[in-house]
Each structure stands twice: as structure tokens, then as C-alpha cells.
Amino acid sequence: MLAQWTERDQIGRGAILSALSNTLFDVYCSDSYTVKSLWNELDQKYNIEEQGLEKCSDCKFMRYQMVEDMSVAEQTHEIINLEHALADAEMKLPEKFLVLSIVDKIFKS
Template sequence: MTEPIYVAIPITPKVDLTGLPDKFLGQFSKRWQQRMKIWLTMKGLFSVIQVIRPQPTNTDPKTAEIAQWTERDQIGRGAILSALSNKLFNVYCSGSYIAKSLWDELDRKYNIEEQGLEKYSVSKFMRYQMVEDRFVAQQTHEIINLEHPLADAEMKLPEKFLIMSIVEKFPKSWKNFGMKLKHQKGRLSPDDLMIDISIEEEHRNQMHKMPVEHQPRANLGETKSE
């Protein structure tokens, strides 16, 4: 008896999913949404997160229109789910979601949460004030790190504004040095600022010849500005 021959028939997907944004983990949703919108636009699927299912009427069943919408919605919904982490996929893979309702639910939940974190990040940056008994270079590094969440939330500070904000946060004994930086000609980058501060700090230590036990502490723990 002749053995049956099995032939694999390749199935070509209607949409190539290559180029999807990195998996959404529940953080930085605005950035993920922007990248997802770009991907959907490139694939001609952006309308799936804007248009709800056409509703038939007694005079116009809209059969062809509904069939076309259903096909596009399934592709769009599958693409959005494919761009979620395994944990979020398990939460949102329910068939009750169409592409638009899935998108709206992700936007509602994670953008609201991010708005709270953004407000906290802004408040933390604004309230930070340097203190005298810690290295200024260490505190400057902490302020620069506080700016990173703002950049992720699409609130990146202009470089000059960031540097002037740091200078304004100098402790009282550094005010004259801050004025010198303000009147310094040429562009000052964060890296340049860190170098200038480190040089000034070393110069002050040498001038004062402070004993080790009385030198400013490089405390790596929580800032006193909290």
C-alpha cells in the first residue's frame, strides 16, 4: 500500500507583523502608543482604532462593508495583542474586545496611571534642593537622573533649562560658582557641568585641607530633598 504523501501548504499572513514595537509591559504607554500608531499607519490599519462596527439598517444591510470591517478588525486586534507582553495578553485576549475597544481600554488604564507618575516626577524634580553636607557632584547626578522619567513622558527639558535648574539648586556656599557658570560664554552640556563641578569640588577640598572625617559624605541613599 502506498504511503500517503503529506504536502505542507504555506499560509501567507494577510499582514506582515515584522516591525511591531517592542512588547508593551505596562510602562511608558505614550511612547508605545506612538510607535504602534506608526506601525498601524504603515500597514494601512490605523482606522481599526478609530472606527466602530458599521450598523446595518432595514434599507441597507451593509453586508460587504461589515465583512470588510470585520476582517480588518481581526487583523488589527491580533496585531495589538501581539505587541503586548504575555501577562497583558492573558488579560486582554478575551474575544469581547474589538480592536478599538481594546485600544481604548489600554489607553484608559495605563495613561491614567502614567499621568499620576508624571505628576510625581515633576514634583520631585521641582522640589529637589541641594544641601551643604553632601557632594554637589553626587547631587547633580541625582537631579539629572530625575529628568529621565520626564523625558520618557514626553516632557524632556531643554538642555539649557536643565543646566540652569541645577545651578539654581546649588547650596548657598556654591552660589558664587553658580553665578560664574551663568555668565560663562559658550554652550554648557550636562557632561561639561559635571566636569566643572568635580573640578571645583576637588579645588575646594584642596583649599580647605579638610580631614577625612569632616569631608562631605557621598551618601548614595535617599536624598534629603525628599
């Protein structure tokens, strides 16, 4: 029973490790990880859904589109709020990029 569990654990670890970049592989290739502990640690650190504000704000900012039924001032305010959320998550955008993004979004609408 233990031999079967060990074999399945090694297969699972191998499958996960083979999907990682070389840098992450070097970090997580230690035999001290079971497949479950490896999965849980990677899930906790890198799962997009769990990263909340950072990933959410990043995606919202990049995908933001101006709409006809709101004023340009209101929408610009929304974009600036998204930029503040990114800055709070230590993802500060250069001012030039922010201005060019707003101008680009205005002219696309």
C-alpha cells in the same frame, strides 16, 4: 461589508495583542473586545501622558539636577516636594534611597 469590517477588526486586534506582554495578552485576548474598545481600554490604563502625577513625579525626581543659580536648601526642598508627590501617588521611596539621591545630586552639581 460586515465581513470586511470583521476582518479589519481582527487584524487590528491581532496587531495590538501581539505587542503586549504575555500577562497582558492573557487578560485582553477575549473576543469580546473590538479593536476600538481594546485600544481605548489600554490607552486609558497605560497611557503615560494620562497618568499625570505618578509618571510625571517619578521622571522629575529621577532626572532632577542641581543648578548653580539656586541655593542647595531651595533645591533640596524641591526634591523633598517631589518625594512627597510620589508618596501621595503611593510610590513611597525608602528614606536611605532618598538621602543617597539628594547627596548624589548635590555632588554632581
